[in-house]
Amino acid sequence: MTTISASIDGEPVITRTAMKMEDSLQAFAVRAACFIGELDVPYTEEFDGHDFGATHIVAYLGEEPVGTVRMRWFQSFAMPERLCVIQRFRGHEVGRLLIERCRTLAESRGCNMLYVHVLPRDKVYWEKQGWRCLDPDAPPALNGTIALVRPVKDAEVVQTEQAPEVVMLRQDTATANLRRA
Amino acid sequence: MTTTTTMAPPALTPVVTIKIASTSDEMLQCYALRAAVFMGEQACPYDEEFDGNDYTATHVIMYVDGEPAGSMRLRWFQSFCKFERCVVLRRYRGLGIHHAINAWCKDFARRKGYTKAYIHLQKRHMPMMEKEGFRRVDDTVFKFSDHEYYAIYCDLLPSPDAITLDSAPMVVNRPEDRLDEEGILELSAERGASNPHAPHAPRAERHAN
Numbered sequence: 001m002t003t004i005s006a007s008i009d010g011e012p013v014i015t016r017t018a019m020k021m022e023d024s025l026q027a028f029a030v031r032a033a034c035f036i037g038e039l040d041v042p043y044t045e046e047f048d049g050h051d052f053g054a055t056h057i058v059a060y061l062g063e064e065p066v067g068t069v070r071m072r073w074f075q076s077f078a079m080p081e082r083l084c085v086i087q088r089f090r091g092h093e094v095g096r097l098l099i100e101r102c103r104t105l106a107e108s109r110g111c112n113m114l115y116v117h118v119l120p121r122d123k124v125y126w127e128k129q130g131w132r133c134l135d136p137d138a139p140p141a142l143n144g145t146i147a148l149v150r151p152v153k154d155a156e157v158v159q160t161e162q163a164p165e166v167v168m169l170r171q172d173t174a175t176a177n178l179r180r181a
Numbered sequence: 182m183t184t185t186t187t188m189a190p191p192a193l194t195p196v197v198t199i200k201i202a203s204t205s206d207e208m209l210q211c212y213a214l215r216a217a218v219f220m221g222e223q224a225c226p227y228d229e230e231f232d233g234n235d236y237t238a239t240h241v242i243m244y245v246d247g248e249p250a251g252s253m254r255l256r257w258f259q260s261f262c263k264f265e266r267c268v269v270l271r272r273y274r275g276l277g278i279h280h281a282i283n284a285w286c287k288d289f290a291r292r293k294g295y296t297k298a299y300i301h302l303q304k305r306h307m308p309m310m311e312k313e314g315f316r317r318v319d320d321t322v323f324k325f326s327d328h329e330y331y332a333i334y335c336d337l338l339p340s341p342d343a344i345t346l347d348s349a350p351m352v353v354n355r356p357e358d359r360l361d362e363e364g365i366l367e368l369s370a371e372r373g374a375s376n377p378h379a380p381h382a383p384r385a386e387r388h389a390n
Contacts, residue, residue, distance in 0.1 A: 028209065029216035029227055036213060037221020040272050043213055043249040065227050088224055 004100040006093045008061050013094050015101040018056035026065035027056040034084035034169060046082075057101050059085070059094050069098040071105065077113040077149070078106040084169060091166065096129070107152045114152060117145035118167075126150075128163035195245045197278055199285040201358040202240035202252070211240045211252040218268040219326075229326050230266075238265075239357070241289070243282045245273050253282050255290070261297035261334065262290040283313055291340040292360060298337055304329040 006013040018024045028047070035041040050072060059067035067085035071078055080102040085094045106114060118126055120140055123133070126148050134147040141147070202208045212231070219225040234256060243251035250273040254266040264286055269279050290298055302310055304322065310333060318332040344353060344360070355364035 025209075025212060025231070026227060028213060029220060029231070032213035032216035033221030036270065037217030040270075043210060047209070047213065063228060086220065 004093070004097055006059075006097040008066075008089060008092045008094075011061055013059050013061050013066065013092065013097060015057055015059050015097060017105070018058055023058060024051075024056055027058050027068040027070070030058070030065050030068045030086055031082055031084055033086055035082075038087065038169065055105065057098055057105070059098055061089065067094040067098055069102060071102055073109075073111070074115075077115040078102070078109075078111045078152075079115045081117065087169075090169075093166075095167070099129070103150075103152055112152050114150045116148050116150075117141070117143075118148055119144065120146050122167040123148070124163045125165075125167045195273075195276065195278075196247075197250075197281050198244040198247075199282055200242060201289075201356070202242045203356065207242050208240055210249040211242050211254070214249055214252045214268050214270060215266055217270060219266075222271065223327070225326050234265075239289075241282065241286060243269075243278065243285075245276075245278065251278060251282050253286055255286060257293075257295075258299075261299040262286075262293075262295045264298055264300045279309075280313065287335070287337055288340075289358065291337045292343060293357065294340070294343040294345060296337045296339050297334055299332070299334045301330045302333050304331055307331060307333075 016023070018027055028051070031046060032043075035046045036043060051070070053072065055071040055073070057069050057071065058065050065086075066089040068082070069080050069084075070082040071080055073079075080099060083095055083098060085098075103114060114131075115134070116126070116131070123146065129150070131148040131150040134149050138146070200207075202211050212235075215230060216227075219230045220227060235254070237256065239255040239257070241253040241255065242249060243253075245251075249270075251269040252266070253264060253268075256263045256265060264283070267279065267282065269282075287298055298315075299318075300310065300315065301323075302315070307317075313335065315333040315335040318334055321332065323330050323332075342360075351364070351367050351370075352360060354366045355362065
């Protein structure tokens with residue numbers, strides 16, 4: 001198992017589960033900045049009613065919240081979702097760090113399987129991190145996503161030459177950020 | 182004073198509703214809109230956007246067809262009301278609805294007895310706010326959170342029914358954006374005054390160790 005870490009300009013990025021109101025507000029603010037501010041997702045879709053039945057993980061650069069992910073828990077799997085990183089902090093593997101924190105959190109709870117909905121264009125990236133299509137023959141869901149799963153332990157990582165090193169919230173801005181990184 | 186007005190662009194006629202954020206859900210909507218605009222679009226750090234004054238302010242939320250679309254934060258000083266953190270989500274811009282929330286906040290401040298509104302305005306928005314009757318306080322240009330600002334103000338017409346010391350006590354108790362409607366506490370008056378606090382008990386004698 002590789003240890004995943006992230007740093008920006010030499011400063012380490014750390015992750016914490018949200019424990020207090022203020023922590024949750026930081027998670028919500030980061031999501032609002034990315035999904036509502038950048039992608040024009042309506043408020044009522046972004047804040048869908050699941051936020052108070054979920055675990056929120058926040059990534060910090062110093063005191064600044066720079067990314068977040070939400071974990072929902074089911075009997076047979078745990079589901080990371082609403083993964084995002086503030087635009088100017090992208091290109092430093094903060095997203096990967098957040099997903100790894102999801103994995104270790106799931107492991108500590110005895111959970112065996114992780115499940116995500118991702119865009120088909122990002123499939124190869126996820127496969128390189130050990131994820132597999134739940135059903136390779138299934139067409140994308142109504143919202144255009146496909147379902148991937150990954151065992152919490154011992155995922156077999158595929159060495160794919162073509163796999164990108166990052167996935168993007170939005171293609172155009174992410175490219176600019178990558179160049180900077 | 183919760184107003185529902187129909188705006189008039191011919192292509193679409195969105196229903197704009199403005200009210201005080203009076204529940205934690207509505208507060209969260211205000212915060213999310215500010216995060217979307219200031220953190221998402223203007224790269225503002227979290228600690229500068231949520232600066233410690235959110236729990237000493239009145240938050241106003243604006244809906245377009247039921248969807249959170251804009252908000253404003255109001256802080257109350259002795260001689261003026263400060264309009265801050267005004268946002269309209271990108272997808273609702275161009276409808277002119279910032280005029281609606283400005284007008285609502287001016288009326289709201291007037292009703293509370295204020296005759297001056299004060300703003301720290303990003304320089305680039307000056308033409309827009311001049312149309313609303315705002316003028317610069319002086320020639321000073323100051324900078325914070327990566328923008329240049331003017332201090333501007335606007336005189337508000339004194340409201341004939343402003344809240345003062347002479348207002349009926351139970352009117353003062355009403356939700357501040359619905360001062361003309363009977364409030365929940367007036368309804369409670371029907372129960373009478375049974376004074377249901379615990380009877381005064383004599384203090385237990387204290388014993389030294």
